[in-house]
Amino acid sequence: MLDPKKLEEIAKQISDAVPPGVRNMAEGAEARVKQVLQAQLSKLDLVTREEFDIQSQVLIRTREKLEAMEARLAALEEKQSALPKE
Incomplete structure (x- = not known):
C-alpha cells in the first residue's frame, strides 16, 4: 500500500492549486480527493x-x-580442455 503521508501531500498540493475564492470548498474536497x-x-x-x-x-x-x-x-571448462585427450 502507498504511504498515507504521500497521499496527503498530493491531496494538499491539489487543494493548494485551487484559487483562493474556491479554497473553502477545496478544504472540504481535500478529504474526498x-x-x-x-x-x-x-x-x-x-x-x-x-x-x-x-x-x-x-x-x-x-x-x-x-x-x-x-x-x-569457465575455469572448469578451460581446465578440462587442457587435459590430454584419450
Missing part, C-alpha cells in the same frame, strides 16, 4: 519503495552469484 486517490491507486499493481529496494538488493546479490558461477564454470 484523498479518498479518490487512495481508491484509484489501490487498484494499481504497485509496490512500496521499501519492497522495491529489497527486491533490487536481491537482484544484485543474484547477479553477483551468477557471475561467480559463470567464472567458475
